[in-house]
Amino acid sequence: MSKINLLQEIIDTSNNIVFFGGAGVSTESGIPDFRSENGIFESLRKYGDTPENLVSHSYYLDHTEEFFNYYKDNLVFDEAMPNPAHTALAKLEKAGKLRAVITQNIDGLHQKAGSKNVMELHGSIHRNYCQICGKQYGLNHILESDGIPRCECGGVVKPDVVLYEEPLNNTIMNFSIDYISRAETLIIGGTSLVVYPAAGLINYFNGKNLVLINKSETPYDNLASLVINDAIGEVFSQIKI
Incomplete structure (x- = not known):
């Protein structure tokens, strides 16, 4: 069975999926990783x-x-548009399979694609406030x-x-931990899982299927049920929802 078919099977048989994504989710929308x-x-x-x-x-x-x-x-x-990864995740949520999107990105593309329950670990460019x-x-x-x-x-x-030297929002972190700890399937995409504390969220997963989708290897590949080394938008464009 191909890796795409295996991912399809995992998604088809899961009803409590959580997605955790990093910069690689947005690079296919033309947003460069500023830390590259x-x-x-x-x-x-x-x-x-x-x-x-x-x-x-x-x-x-x-x-x-x-x-x-x-x-x-x-x-x-602000002119960037969602790619197939964003749109697929929004469809999974609408279908009742995806419980939450947890993202390190600040671009708001998950919401633009239609996702409702988005945990923004690093905040959003679309919200600004007078100090x-x-x-x-x-x-x-x-x-x-x-x-x-x-x-x-x-x-x-x-x-x-959230700037460097600033703490992550405790409420968002606690919600993220709760979603991950209860998930049956955790799909992690577009992140090398080296930036903490966000990368440490994977340690709260106790479920059945850990899927890692990233162009390069991660320190957690040996723990995963499925590893796909490819662009996440390309992967999700092949999934039927």
Whole structure:
């Protein structure tokens, strides 16, 4: 039996699936992984620093305008559209098979594809808030601002995105742990499972089928029921739902 057929069988016979995804889920929608080798090279060439530093809490505080320049150029792709992975997961949820999508991505493409129950571990570019009065703003306010986005009260409007040096949202983490610990099937895609604490979520899985879909190997391949080394959108385009 081919790996695609085996994945099809796992999905067909599972009614409590949870999906956990990383940057590789969105690269097929034209959103580059800013931590890739090319992303690091470009950030050093253009901004003189590494991506991790440029999107850190310290850099945000000390170089706020430069932070927003980098952020808008490298982390915001508002015209990107969902790919077959996003649309397949939304269909699985609608069919009652998928309980939750847990994502490290901040692009909102799962929601754009129709997914309802999305745990955004690292936040979202579509939510922004004033750091003084708390007023909420959409993405357009960030994109249309010159320099530092400001609230009408004068405060800085910060993206609701988890920066380096900032903790993940405890509520989102706890919900994610609960979904994974109860899942019959956990499908992990588009992540090398090396960025913690998110990568540690796999340790809470106690179910039957662990499926890993990633172009490269991960440290957990030996624990998986099924490993597919391919682009996740390409894989899901072959699955019938």
